[in-house]
Amino acid sequence: MKLLLGLMLGMGMAQADAMISDAWVRASHPGQTVGAAYLTLHSRENVSLVYVETARAGTTELHSMTMQNGVMKMRHVETLPIPANKPVKLAPGGLHLMLFELPSPFKVGEKIEFRLCFKNDSGRIREQFVSLPVKAAD
Numbered sequence: 001m002k003l004l005l006g007l008m009l010g011m012g013m014a015q016a017d018a019m020i021s022d023a024w025v026r027a028s029h030p031g032q033t034v035g036a037a038y039l040t041l042h043s044r045e046n047v048s049l050v051y052v053e054t055a056r057a058g059t060t061e062l063h064s065m066t067m068q069n070g071v072m073k074m075r076h077v078e079t080l081p082i083p084a085n086k087p088v089k090l091a092p093g094g095l096h097l098m099l100f101e102l103p104s105p106f107k108v109g110e111k112i113e114f115r116l117c118f119k120n121d122s123g124r125i126r127e128q129f130v131s132l133p134v135k136a137a138d
């Protein structure tokens with residue numbers, strides 16, 4: 001039964017799954033409690049990224065970053081619209097996933113699993129699991 005349900009979910013999601021590229025988690029130092037992750041999201045239909053979590057952080061928030069009067073400002077973004085076939089890039093200096101309350105450092109070579117929840121125009125929410133490699137900051 002569980003297997004059958006899994007297959008059905010898998011089939012239902014295959015078409016709508018977002019494509020993920022340029023995904024990585026910034027390596028962190030021991031004792032560092034805040035981290036960041038980046039990825040580019042591409043969807044074939046209009047969706048919004050409404051929730052992100054990982055077991056490797058107490059809280060995960062989507063943030064934007066802008067320059068205001070020469071000062072970098074970060075803002076918490078509740079939902080991120082991803083228009084059909086228009087990739088949205090989360091990258092250093094701009095949109096990013098901010099990770100709080102890190103219980104242990106992100107080490108280069110590790111893979112960190114994230115759960116992303118997307119909502120489509122008809123209000124249906126589906127989840128997608130992605131594994132992001134840890135890389136040293138450029």
Ligand SMILES: [Cu+2]
Binds near residue numbers: 063098
């Ligand atoms: Cu931030």
